[in-house]
Amino acid sequence: MTGNPRSNDEHHTIGFYLQQIYNVLNGYFGELHWWPADTPFEVIVGAILTQNTAWRNVATAIEKLKEAEILTPEGLSRVEIDTLAALIRPSGYYHVKARRLKAFIRYLHAEHNGSVENLFHGDIWQTREKLLHINGIGEETADSILLYAGGQPVFVVDAYTRRILERHNLIKEKAGYGEIQSLFMTSMPQNAALYNQYHALLVNTGKMFCMKKKFCGVCPLSELTAYPLP
């Protein structure tokens, strides 16, 4: 069910449920301090490397880049693409991801003088559009960059977000990215710290309790499953 999970005597908005989910998860997990990275640039690299990939593998790949001392815009600019691919091999899809990293680096140097900070100077949504034009950066990656590297109030929607909302009957199966993002951004304060924590909470919940085949009974959200059905 989309928009309004109503019943005759309850008139909660979707925002009410999103807020309630946040409260429960925040109480359960506490402050998560995302994104796990030392610098904004590292966030961006991680965002590209983690596409459809377990974070553990990404962490290994990032370690390799650090050991090679090329985890900087200059370093990734300098390195041969085949060398780069070999280094990030543990993160999977390493040929495409090496290309994607290079594409971002080219953009960064061409448009922002190689400075990550310059990336976030202009209008957020204009920056988002530009990021989306880079090959290998889609909506989730762009938003992760804006939120976690740039501290911009943009909500990140990922597979876990979709799955959790779907299982709680808050969205329909085919809801689009922007549709889901709007639910959060129109019904909750547009606050970067809040979006940061909320997305982190959803990912943690997904990893632990909401796998594809596992509907876990001990999920902290279980107490909320009695949503009014359409």
Added chain:
DNA sequence: TGCCAGGCCGGGT
């Protein structure tokens, strides 16, 4: 041992 992980692209309908 298959199935899955913090997607995205390009080609086809």
Added chain:
DNA sequence: ACCCGGCATGGC
């Protein structure tokens, strides 16, 4: 405007 195959490693 969707739909799908391809891309790949490592953990359970």
